[in-house]
Amino acid sequence: MTDLFGQDAPQAPAAAPDSDAPLADRLRPATLGEVVGQEHLTGPQGAIGRMVAAGRLSSMILWGPPGTGKTSIARLLADAVGMRYAAISAVFSGVGDLKQAFAEAEKMAKAGRKTLLFVDEIHRFNRAQQDGFLPFVERGVVTLVGATTENPSFALNAALLSRAQVLILNRLDEAALSALLAKAESLEGPLPLTASAREALIAQADGDGRFLLGQAETLYAAGLSDPLDPGALGQFLQRRVAVYDKDRDGHYNLISALHKAVRGSDPQAALYWLARMLTAGEEPLFLARRLVRMAVEDIGMADPHALPQCMAAMEAYRFLGSPEGELALVQACIYLATAPKSNAAYLAQKAAWKAAKATGSLAPPANILNAPTKLMKEIGYGAGYTYDHNAADGFSGDNYWPEGMAAEAFYAPVDRGFEREVKKRLDYWDKLRRTRG
Template identity: 55%
Template sequence: MSGLFEAAGLEKGAPVPLAERLRPASLSEVVGQRHLLGEGGKLSVLLTSPSLPSIILHGPPGTGKTTLARLIAQESGAHFEQLSAIFTGTADLKKAFAAAEARRASGQATVLFVDELHRFDKRQQDSFLPVMESGVVTLIGATTENPSFALNRALLSRAAVLKLERLDPDDLEKLTERAETALSAGLPLTEEGRRTLISLADGDGRALIGLIEQIASHRGDPLGRDELLRSYAARATAGDKGGDIHYDLASVLQKSIRGSDDDAALYWTARMLAAGEDPLFIFRRLTVIASEDIGNADPRALQVVVAARDAFQQLGEPEGHIPLGQAVAYLATAPKSNASYAAFKAAKRLAREHGSLPPPLHALNAPTKGMKEEGRGEGYRYDHDEPDGHAGLSYLPEGLERTPLYEPPQRGYEKVIAERQAAYRQKREKG
């Protein structure tokens, strides 16, 4: 049997991964999450409760969700059982629940940790409810998704939701120092290289440890910023096309453009590309922004986006990123107005409220004698025959009180539109 262990590299003295060597032995050793673990922190308070409630740990990768779950079970004296929703089916859940029931019968509680909990479907999530309510298991679920959207309301109502934060630079520096202690050596980094290492980890403790393991074996001159960026695999920028970060980045991009912060708009566009976002998704968002947030204050904005998208499709990547950047910069610095967007929303509301009102008779064609006798087309005046190209007729349904919908502000091209619109309204009021 000993030969099998030796073949697997598990013989006495086999190397232990750095992440395992740095695993905290108690909650007091956890790096980061001071808002949860500090005095008065939500988790600290929960651990003083007579009975531990079920918990949902929500946060980015590498923030310590699995470690916290283990330590919570340890603090409460419960048996720790770990599952992953990626590899677990309904039959596996039933076995876990049955084993927990057997433990409870012998007087031992069970903390059931489920990683990627959001990957379970509604039926599987519902299966936790009876065993949570009866105390068979205390569930600790981990998810990188927003629980409000990813988890059943019934499940959420039975658990405390704790949000974990990305590790800040001080946390990552502390973790780096612990790694150096475990390795019995300082890392071969210049001062700038050390700052770059922290930056590359991007708030992810697990990614930091992985980078440290690569760097620790380096022999030669200390590594600086350029050497790190060139020679060592950096963590991929957070993006997750199907998750919260995907929509968060799209949201902050739109708000940056709406707020005319061109530096931020360009930065977030670059972040989305670095995360592997489909540039056509970005162009779709820019098309919405051009109409919703800029509108007729600069009608060219929409043309710029459409032309940039066409250019991207012609050029491909990476050259197609150039017109993308041009479009983002143009939108961010363009005058802003949502007047046309707001006007159309109001028009749709008006149409819903007043039903199927008929058009005014003067606006209807009368190709037959009978239609003319009905009064169709009577009083119509051809606008192009008028001296100023406007006859001043109203085209709203009879009986529908006119409420101005489109109110262009005095910004950008809408200054011109507002002047023209005022003249049209004045002539219409005169009849």
């Protein structure tokens, strides 16, 4: 007996894949213990391991990169605790499919059988559709297991997140990918690769187990007689395209890494993250704008040339285009990473904005008010103003703060780079101000 999604309603053992099924299907784990690379979740001390040991599952969101075992874990969870397994994909399903799934689950619940509902790509459901899960999850009609490659904080409703644990799956490391290849070789025989080419194949998979097994299947199908070295492997197989969505989590993580590497004065790491974004297809002018932001936020007056360097790099890119113009961005990136750092201007802006909002409509002192008419002069506008160029040292020391507000220090230059000289000037003027006060 099967439900409307073709899943076994009674928890019958899954049929073995056909001999001509894709290698990834034939190597699907049969138990949670066979899932590679996620032992922090599936092991005895992991969240999933503990739930299975207790025989009770809570709703959960499995968040991780492609090819890390989310679908396999969901299927095996149902087997492990004896629940009925139903699966839908948010890519191909709508409200009608969800209603049918919940109706079937309620019918099975009345018969004493609980349902684990696996929702692949759950982030693709809109907010209203996600809200539709809530009453059925709350009443225990289904135990929801959602899978997503997107950050749940941004992609899922807060109400849904409050009713489910978020479990993070790791990108598969070299050991996990090697274990997958070993399983493939135990089934299909040794791969036609030298030892170094085997290492290169694992590196090219970029943490994606499904992609790795697909590449291995291509090698087996080719019927190669001689082992390939890394160079020949590179010509034979296409390298996996890096996972990078320009408006999603990967985008923000990489730009954060670039910004922090620049701020941390590590030009080598900064160049790496810049290259990661550009080679993945990031819009170069987005990066140019971020470099400008770094120049004013993290360097500022410590090196006043940083900002014109970045503006020039942006104009150079606009003039040259890709790929030649990208060298200008590289130069600006190196300049920023190697420049002295100061966020004094950034902190000064925040402090000044806060004071401006707090003090409301205080008027400037009379001595610096504009007095273009006779009447304004008669009522005291501009009275007592000292023209600084006529004062000794070109500095009058006048009061420029509104009445009712004490002078504040928003800008505090650091003792690095050009700001060291700025600090000397401010100290000198403060001394003169006190002397003439």
